[in-house]
Amino acid sequence: MSRYRRATVPGASYFFTVVSFRRRPVLTDERVRAALRAAILITRKTHPFAIDAWVLLPDHLHCIWTLPEGDADFGVRWNLIKRLTSSALPPDLVPSQRSSS
Template sequence: MSDYRRVFVPGGNYFFTVVTYRRRPVFELPENIELLRTAFKRVMAEKPFKIDAMVILPDHCHCIWQLPVSDQDFSGRWREIKKYVSKRIGAVGKRPGERDIWQRRFWEHQIRDEDDWRRHMDYIHYNPVKHGLAPSPIDWPYSSFKKAVKAGWYDVDWQERSTGFDC
């Protein structure tokens, strides 16, 4: 068993990577992307949090969340999001009591400072280009990039800055 320990910080900012089971391209279907969006809306209505950035690719998604000041429960939120999607598109799988939509775990990183936030924002928005799904971040429809451009965080023709890591 791994010695991995999650860091829970009330009001923390986190980068997440969540992957489908065996990297199946579950989210190449627009109706499944809509289910994921609905799951986020439902969970956010019950347990609020802010999404700074997000990208949905066929077999995984990345996002940055900011939790409320008095709350550190990102795991519970992910559990509910994954459960909502799984109940609607998952087939009963080989793993007892589970549906084969998601990998069991997810990867998180606590954002340490503004530079760290920026690098992860860049990574998220460039990810569809990196995977050959779009020629430019602005061309990928399942990303927060256009919202980030509107907020003044990016120029419309932005391309990758060196992020210094590879997830």
């Protein structure tokens, strides 16, 4: 298993790049964008964060978040967003194979 070196500074701003499974251009599909938007709203209710910037491209996204003071757990937020987005998608948009990471 990979051992990533990640910064964990409470209340800091973080830059992320997230790529779709096998770089499929699914982010052009309105159903995916709607599911992603809903997942972000739900996640922010229980695990708040500020969105400083967001760029959505066909097969990946870039964003900058600022976490609340005393909080450095961006991983739980991404876990929720990814899980909620995937679970809201119709079967034709859910990959048949899951990545191992």
